[in-house]
Amino acid sequence: MTATDDVxxxxxxxxxxxxxxxxxxxxxGLGLVTAVEMERTGAGRETFxxxxxxxxxxxxxxxxxxxxxxxxxxxxxxxxxxxxxxxLREQIAHRLRNAVRLGLAQEKIRRDRYAGIMHWCIFSSIxxxxxxxxxxxxxxxxSLHFLRGPYYLFFSFYGDLFGLxxxxxxxxxxxxxxxxxxxxxxxxxxxxDHLIIWGLGLVLKTGFILExxxxxxxxxxxxxxxxxxxxVSFGLAHLIMLFRLSTEQLLAVHQWAxxxxxxxxxxxxxxxxxxxxxxxxxxxxxxxxLRTDSPGRLSKIxxxxxREVFGVGQIQDFTWKQLFELxxxxxxxxxxAVCPANIxxxxxxxxxxxxDLKAHLADVGPAIQRAGNAGHDVRxxxxxxxxxxxxxxxxxxxxxxxxxxxxxxxxxxxxxxxIIDMRxxxxxxxxxxxxxxxxxxxxxxxxxxxWRGTALTRTTWMDGLGDVPIFDGSQEYLxxxxxxxxxxxxxxxxxxxxxxxxxxxxxSFGVLGxxxxxxxxxxRRLGNEYLYQILAQQLIETFKSKQVQRVITNCPHCxxxxxxxxxxxxxxxxxxxxxxxxxxxxxxxxxVPKHRIDSTVxxxxxxxxxxxxGQYDAPRQILEFLPGATVTEMAxxxxxxLCCGAGGGNMWLEEVGERRLNHVRAEEAVGxxxxxxxxxxxxxxxxxxxxxxxxxxxxxxxxxxxxxAELLDQAVLGTGRTP
Amino acid sequence: xHLVVCAKQIPDPETxxxxxxxxAGTNAVVPAAGIKPVLSPFDAQAAExxxxxxxxxxxxxxxxxxxxxGSAQDAIKQVLAMxxxxxxxxxxxxxxxxxxxxxxxxLAAAIRKLGDVDAVFCGRQAADWDMGQVGLGxxxxxxxxxxxxxxxxxxxDGAVTVQRVLTDGFETVRTPLPAVVTVSNELGDPRYxxxxxxxxxxxxxxxxxxxxxxxxxxxxxxxxxxxxxxxGLAQPEAGGAVxxxxxxxxxxxxQALVQALIDxxxx
Numbered sequence: 001m002t003a004t005d006d007v008x009x010x011x012x013x014x015x016x017x018x019x020x021x022x023x024x025x026x027x028x029g030l031g032l033v034t035a036v037e038m039e040r041t042g043a044g045r046e047t048f049x050x051x052x053x054x055x056x057x058x059x060x061x062x063x064x065x066x067x068x069x070x071x072x073x074x075x076x077x078x079x080x081x082x083x084x085x086x087x088l089r090e091q092i093a094h095r096l097r098n099a100v101r102l103g104l105a106q107e108k109i110r111r112d113r114y115a116g117i118m119h120w121c122i123f124s125s126i127x128x129x130x131x132x133x134x135x136x137x138x139x140x141x142x143s144l145h146f147l148r149g150p151y152y153l154f155f156s157f158y159g160d161l162f163g164l165x166x167x168x169x170x171x172x173x174x175x176x177x178x179x180x181x182x183x184x185x186x187x188x189x190x191x192x193d194h195l196i197i198w199g200l201g202l203v204l205k206t207g208f209i210l211e212x213x214x215x216x217x218x219x220x221x222x223x224x225x226x227x228x229x230x231x232v233s234f235g236l237a238h239l240i241m242l243f244r245l246s247t248e249q250l251l252a253v254h255q256w257a258x259x260x261x262x263x264x265x266x267x268x269x270x271x272x273x274x275x276x277x278x279x280x281x282x283x284x285x286x287x288x289x290l291r292t293d294s295p296g297r298l299s300k301i302x303x304x305x306x307r308e309v310f311g312v313g314q315i316q317d318f319t320w321k322q323l324f325e326l327x328x329x330x331x332x333x334x335x336x337a338v339c340p341a342n343i344x345x346x347x348x349x350x351x352x353x354x355x356d357l358k359a360h361l362a363d364v365g366p367a368i369q370r371a372g373n374a375g376h377d378v379r380x381x382x383x384x385x386x387x388x389x390x391x392x393x394x395x396x397x398x399x400x401x402x403x404x405x406x407x408x409x410x411x412x413x414x415x416x417x418x419i420i421d422m423r424x425x426x427x428x429x430x431x432x433x434x435x436x437x438x439x440x441x442x443x444x445x446x447x448x449x450x451w452r453g454t455a456l457t458r459t460t461w462m463d464g465l466g467d468v469p470i471f472d473g474s475q476e477y478l479x480x481x482x483x484x485x486x487x488x489x490x491x492x493x494x495x496x497x498x499x500x501x502x503x504x505x506x507x508s509f510g511v512l513g514x515x516x517x518x519x520x521x522x523x524r525r526l527g528n529e530y531l532y533q534i535l536a537q538q539l540i541e542t543f544k545s546k547q548v549q550r551v552i553t554n555c556p557h558c559x560x561x562x563x564x565x566x567x568x569x570x571x572x573x574x575x576x577x578x579x580x581x582x583x584x585x586x587x588x589x590x591x592v593p594k595h596r597i598d599s600t601v602x603x604x605x606x607x608x609x610x611x612x613x614g615q616y617d618a619p620r621q622i623l624e625f626l627p628g629a630t631v632t633e634m635a636x637x638x639x640x641x642l643c644c645g646a647g648g649g650n651m652w653l654e655e656v657g658e659r660r661l662n663h664v665r666a667e668e669a670v671g672x673x674x675x676x677x678x679x680x681x682x683x684x685x686x687x688x689x690x691x692x693x694x695x696x697x698x699x700x701x702x703x704x705x706x707x708x709a710e711l712l713d714q715a716v717l718g719t720g721r722t723p
Numbered sequence: 724x725h726l727v728v729c730a731k732q733i734p735d736p737e738t739x740x741x742x743x744x745x746x747a748g749t750n751a752v753v754p755a756a757g758i759k760p761v762l763s764p765f766d767a768q769a770a771e772x773x774x775x776x777x778x779x780x781x782x783x784x785x786x787x788x789x790x791x792x793g794s795a796q797d798a799i800k801q802v803l804a805m806x807x808x809x810x811x812x813x814x815x816x817x818x819x820x821x822x823x824x825x826x827x828x829x830l831a832a833a834i835r836k837l838g839d840v841d842a843v844f845c846g847r848q849a850a851d852w853d854m855g856q857v858g859l860g861x862x863x864x865x866x867x868x869x870x871x872x873x874x875x876x877x878x879x880d881g882a883v884t885v886q887r888v889l890t891d892g893f894e895t896v897r898t899p900l901p902a903v904v905t906v907s908n909e910l911g912d913p914r915y916x917x918x919x920x921x922x923x924x925x926x927x928x929x930x931x932x933x934x935x936x937x938x939x940x941x942x943x944x945x946x947x948x949x950x951x952x953x954x955g956l957a958q959p960e961a962g963g964a965v966x967x968x969x970x971x972x973x974x975x976x977x978q979a980l981v982q983a984l985i986d987x988x989x990x
Contacts, residue, residue, distance in 0.1 A: 310918050428918035438915045446761050447735065455739050514757055530918050 044148040049214055050251050051258055054140070060266040071273030072281075075327055078365040081372065082320030091292040098292075098412075103284025108410040112334065118172035122200065125166025129207070132159045156229040160211075163204050164232050170201040184333030188355060192275040193331075199268040206261040212236030213257050217250035282328035283411040289321050290412045295403050296612035297564040298420055301529050311425025311527065312418075313387050315361050316368050316378055322418055326358040328411040335405035335415060340643040340665075341398040345658025348398035350405040350415040353391055357418070360390045387422045387430070394656050396423050397434060401525055401648030402607035407639055420648075423527030437526050440652035445531060448517035449483040450652060459513050461485070461492045465499060471510030473547035477502075477581075479509045480562075483518050484682035485554040490689055491682040497713035497720050498554055498578045504717060505590040507581075509552065515542065521561045526649035533569070536561075540571035550574045552581050556608035556681045563613070577609055579680050579708050583618040586625045586712075593715035598628040599723040601711070602674040604665070604688070605641035606681035619680050619708045626715045632672045642668065645691070646683035666691030669703060676704045676723040678711060724783035724878075726773040727843045728807060729830055729861070730766040732791050732798040733851035735759065743958065750956045752851075762798040765846025767913035769906040770802045772876045773844045774914065777806075780878065784808050786840075788833050790818055790826055796929055803924035804916035810929040811837075817934045817941040822951035825944050827860025832937040834865060842883060843903045847872050858905035868898040874909035 101107055106123070110116035135155065139147045147155055174197060176182050185193070211233035219227040220237050227234050245253070271277050301310060312318055333351050341348035364382040371378045384390055396419055405415040426432045433441070440450040461481065462468045471478045479502060485495040502509050520535035543551075551573050553559040563575040585591045603623060609615045616638050623631050636642040645661030655661065666688055669677040677688055688705035696702045706721055713720030735758050744753040754760075770787065777783040787802040789795045790813040799810035813829055821829075834840050843862075848855035855871070862869030870885040874893060877884040884897045888907050916924070934941055942948060968983060970976030984990045 305922060308919075427915075431915045431917040431920075433915050435912050438912070441915070443737075446759055447737065453737060455741075457739050457741050460741065530921075 044145075044152045045214075045219070049218060050254050056259075056262060057137070060262060064266055064269050067270055067273050072278075075278075077369060078361055079320045079323045079327075081316045081365055081369050081378075082318050082323040083316070085289070085319040085321040087292075088289065088321070094292050095288045095290070098290050099284050099288040101287075102290070102412055103287035106410065108408070108412070111408060111410075114172070114176065115332075118169050118176070121165045121169025121172065123169075125162045125169060125204070126200075128158065128162035129166065129204075132162075153226060153229040156226070157231065160208075160230045160232040163208055166204045167201070170197060170204065173197045174201070184337045185331075187333050187336065187349070188331045188351065190331075192271070196268075196271060196275060196277055199264070199271065203261070203265045203268050206257060206264055208233050208236055210254065210257040210261045212240055213250055213254040216240045216245075217247055217254060276330045279328055279330045279411055282324070283330075286325050286328045286412045289324065291414065294560075294564040294612065295406055295414070295416070296560040296608060297568070298524055298529075299417060300568040301424075301533075304530055304533060309425075310428035310529065311387075311423065312421035313385075313425040313429055314368075314379060314382060315357070315364060315386055316372075317425075318418070318421065322414075322421075323361060325411070325413045326354055326361060329354045329358065329413060330411060331355065332410060334408040334410065335413070338404040338408050338640070340400050340402060340404065340645070340647075340661050341657070343642065344645075344655075344661040344664050346398045346655060346661070347392065347657055348395045350399075350419075353395060353415065353419065354413060356390050357386075360384070360386055387425050388432075391422060393426060393432060396426060397437075397653055398650075398656065399423075399648050400607070400643040400645070400650055400661075402643040403611045404607075404640075404643070407611055420525070420527065424529055425527075427527035428530060433526075434653055436654055437649060437652050440522060440649075441526060441528050441531060444518055444520075444523050444535065448535070449487055450518060450522045451483055451487040454487040456487045456489065456492075457514075458486045458516050461495045461499075462513070465496060468499070468513070469510040471512055471546060471548070475508045475510040477507060477509040477550045477552050477576075478543075478546075478548045479511050480551050480553045480558055481511060481516060482553065482555040482558045482682070483516075484686075486516070488682065488686065490686055491554075493721060494682060494685070494707040494709055495554060497707065497709040498552075498582075500713055500717055500719055501578075501582055501585070501591060501709060502552070505582075505585040507585075512542075512546075517542075519558055519561045519566075521557045521565075522649055522652065524561075524565070525647075526652070536566065536569050536571070540566060540569055543571065543573065548573060550576070552576050552578055554578055554682065556606045556613070557683070560608045560613060577613075577615065577618070577680065579609070579619040579622060580615060582709065582712060583621045586622060591712070591716050593625050593627055593712070595715050595718045596628040597626045597711055597715050597723065599676060600630045600632055600674040601676045601678045601706075601723065602632050602634055602669050602672040603637065604634070604644065604669060604677055604679040604684055605637055606679055606684050607641065607643050607647050609680050610641050611639055619678075622708050622712055623678065626711055629711070632674050634668050634672055636668065644679070644681075644684040644687035646687050651683055651686070660691070660694070662687035662691030663694045666695045666703075670695050674703070676706055676711075678706050678708055680708050682707075724777070724780055725837070725840050726776065726783060726785045727834055727837065727840050728766070728770045728773050728785060728787045728802055729843065729845045729857070730770065730787050730789045730795075730798045730802050731763045731846070731849045731851075732760045732789065732795040733763045733849055735761045736764070736850045740961070745956050745958055747956075750953050752956070760794060760797075762801050763846050763850045764913075765848060765850060765906065765908065766798075767801070767805075767846075768908055768910045769844040769846045769904075770805050770807065771913040772873065772904070772906045772910055773842075774806045776842075776876060776878045786811060786837060788813060788830065788837075790814075790829050792819075799929050800924050800927075801916075803927055804921045805914055806916075806920065810927065812929050812931050813933075813937070814931050815933040815935075815944070817947070818945045820946040820949070821944060822949040823854050823856035823860055824950045825948045827857045827864055828948065829934075829937065829939065829944055830857065831861045831864035832939055833932060834861065836932070836937055841900050842878065843867075843901075844876075845903065845905045847905045847907045855905070858903050862903035865901075865903070867901050867903055869903040869905070870896050870898060871905040872907045873904050874907055876904055876906070876910075 106119065109119050139145055177185060177197065211230055215227045215230060215233050215237040272280060309317060331351060335350035336342050339348060339350050368378050368381045371381050399419045401416050403416060439452050443452040444450050481495050485491050517539060518535055519539050520532040523535060524532035551562055556577055559575055559577045562573055566573065601623065603620060605616060623629055642665050644665050679685055685705050685707055692703050692705065704723055710721045714722055734752060734754060738755045738758050742755040742758060746753050773785050777785060785807040786809045787799050787807045788811045789799050792814060795812055799812060803810050811833060813833055818829060834843060845858035858871060859869055870887060872888045873885045874888050875886040882897055882899050883902050883904060884895060885904055887894050887896060888909050934944055968976055968980045970979050
């Protein structure tokens, strides 16, 4: 399984499709077999029974089609003000698969089980009932008259079945919207949300009433054995019979009901053009447009030195795909519900960012488009600064780039690249940047590392380790220590542990020592793409001149940069995070744990190894090898893991808001009752070291934070740390 | 309005202590391997002060000058990226191993050569030797008034108004132009340049002036003209002692601690 697959598609996805469609198809199939078994010659009905003006359907239908062409045409002209979207013609097969799996089969939606069932009910009901209606039209228009005999009975059966399924979905939606204490769908609640759900309920109910009236008037008497196939309306028809209406009266009411159903149904379909219902079309298309590379990769600004605008400061600076996906948003709030900044009460809601941009596009898009057509200056059109007025600086800085929003988004919106694009504008175009982040960037520029004020050197960690081999091209692996592994006091024991384990496993490796320089990740995450490109190109040169081919990293951020981002600059290296290497060494027997680690630990997934690169297993496998260690998982773990607080350059930013994120996460770790929290990332460890004392002020019995390697070092060599 | 910013390139003040070496033979600091020199942080603040004044006035030219070797171009470019208009590097072998006096002497000559200068901005001190003499020296040699350790500088109607940082507060002084002002960190963080400016700065050419260009006699500059004699250079021993303050109750401990601090003349 590739990293991309894992991030976009939950592993159990395809099996679930079977599980859901299975019963529905099974029941229908049973219905078909029974229908054939019980064949009655001549079963069927007159299409447009009792309706004098069937042409009305076609008038409404034409109006709907016209409305859609107009509505989507308007959207289209707005998307087109965006810049070209690169790479869309690549990997078409993969994109089509995404459109089916994520768009039509809706794998993401099932990450919330209740919503998954609800949405499937509504979705399948609409699909099947549209098919039912289409058959009626074809049967009549083309005079095929295939709605006869057993198929007619089966048709009646599944029409009612899926009408009922739809009503179940609507009931679930109504319950969640009005009776459940469920917050995220009310964060940005609008009139249309009520209209859509009540409207759909009405369409389904009028459909049943209409059918029941026809059955009461025409079928119940002569063919009760046919009528029973429409099992819902059959029951309703009996209820109607209680009113003892004459056939004439029934026919009159039926006419009214038919018109009501027609008007309600087409009005509801018209909502597609004006409301979030447009996701019916936009979501599968957006799934097709979804990136096919790793979500851990940020876009490269090509020919950066020749550009006039570097980041995205105005709406037309986005690519049209980024504008398109604004329209796909259904305000479900899943992104914001999992956003670490939002969880800590900090000023970022990914959903609001998307919605604000969408509103801004509707506001200024048409004027920008006109100005563009007239050859005027499009940059002078908007009276508001998109970055600053519409989207606040602090929202952009609060993003951890952890990818939780993108992981959850059922319509496949990619929030992080959009946020980083605006950060790039803040930093490179406006130079509007918090002082602490500025200091980190300046340090990167002049010192090649972000750790301003460190008293350590890149070789301090080597003290007491004996002979540390320097990489010269003859070894198999480069062990990349990274700035955090060498210049931050807390992380030195981690680096030393990894080093001792590599040596113990008999690995052929060397380090760069004094020659290491930052690979640029913090610069890129903080929005300084220019500085990132300089640092990246320098390091790729160094790697190439030293004939580096395989790299083992301490830090998941370095790992992600080497693995996913350096190929953008023609730097192709095989990269392993130390947990991947060590897990393999354990399985192969190159490392043998001998010392007991009698402790309960909880494992924290770093976002850059876990969610963004799909590696959840290797660190957990190492923990299983530790004699005496028991692992308790936190509620948020794996692909639902919560950021420690440091991602996206927030290691160097002051937090704004109710709580500090590392306090929130430390609380969750402490809540497991484990004695230690174990992770795989120097940033995470630093955040826990800082966050745990805030949660547990008493030093006695306080939880401790370790890297997986530190515990493994203890288990194998007795030289690591004991929890 | 023509403002001059004096900028010095210094060894990175954040060089880790372990990488800091002194050559006892030549009495000189050995440049740490792999650690690039930087613009003295106070000089970045001096540039910030000049830029704020120009922004407020809406016009004016800012020239940045630096005495140093070729690498000092980077310090000049940094101030150019922040928004200065022109850069002049005072580069001559004869300028090497000078002291605060010869530095002020050369800088004053350059300012004279520039001609129409209204105000000169220096850092309160260079963050390597921390002498704090050059700004005052320039003023003395030019015969201009000087206000040092500024936290705020306003320029209007041919005069400069400076808020000066004192140990127990600050004072406001006003002096006619032309004048020299040395700027302290209390002024606030220097701006982060926009990328567009960095690229424009990279394209600008920096003027080089030698001793001859400035009409200075080689014997009056650098080591030859130096009036300061460096007797010795040594790295201080790092260390400390811990004294545990005793006391029966937290209150008594606190009282004993306060007394100890008073005795040590710390508070």
